[in-house]
Amino acid sequence: MSGSRLFDDLVDALRVLPGVGAKSAMRMALHVLERDRERGAKLAKALALAIERVGHCKRCRNLSEEDVCNLCLSGARDSSLLCVVEGPQDLFAIEQATGFRGRYFVLHGRLSPIDGLGPNELGMPLLTERLDEGDVRELIIATNATVEGEVTAHYLSQMAVNRQIQATRLAHGVPLGGELEFVDRTTLAHAFGGRMPVER
Structure with a gap:
């Protein structure tokens, strides 16, 4: 609890983002409120517009x-x-x-x-x-x-x-420049099973 209900609500709202925990959300909220309110307001407007207007294409679902x-x-x-x-x-x-x-x-x-x-x-x-x-x-x-x-x-x-x-x-397997000893077992097994003939 920060002493400000609105600040706590902002921190809680930021935690909806993937990979953002309580500390990261608090740092973001502090940054917006203490250093960059103008861009924070721009972010809020862009987020509200996107939520309101962005849907899915009826042909490809993008x-x-x-x-x-x-x-x-x-x-x-x-x-x-x-x-x-x-x-x-x-x-x-x-x-x-x-x-x-x-x-x-x-x-x-x-x-x-x-x-x-x-x-x-x-x-x-x-x-x-x-x-x-x-x-x-x-x-x-x-x-x-x-x-x-x-x-x-x-x-x-x-x-x-x-x-x-x-x-x-799509091909899956050993990445270009990768060394076999560092490739995980699942990727290596998939690459080995999907091997192709070498062109002459």
Whole structure:
């Protein structure tokens, strides 16, 4: 307790952010109130507007303040390539790190019955509609290499195979520049099991 109910409420509200504990939240609150109120007010306004106006694209389920996002509206994108990701953060990572010019579909999770996440919660009916349109030639499965991610990848690959669409999976394994002795066992086993012939 700080002696200020509003300060305590601010600290408590900041703790909703991932990785922010009580001490970090208190430091953030103190910084905003004691050193940078103007930018704190700007942050509050941006947060309120985003919460009010940002929803999901009706076509790909990415974050968007419009019914259809800019990536889906872009005529420069290749509609024959559809990359399925678990969340918007994965889409952002691919956009920043690669030259991918296809389209996306965002699941907002992965199949996990224990968490109540089935095909309907992940938007599979909408994805089915996308695949049935006939434009997609390759479904790029970019789910994470977790047990649930692999189950989701298998489900997606079956959806593609049933429609004679090529299904591809992002490669997982030893990172470039990595040394085998420092790679964790799961990654090494996955890389070893997914080995490919050396081109001559």
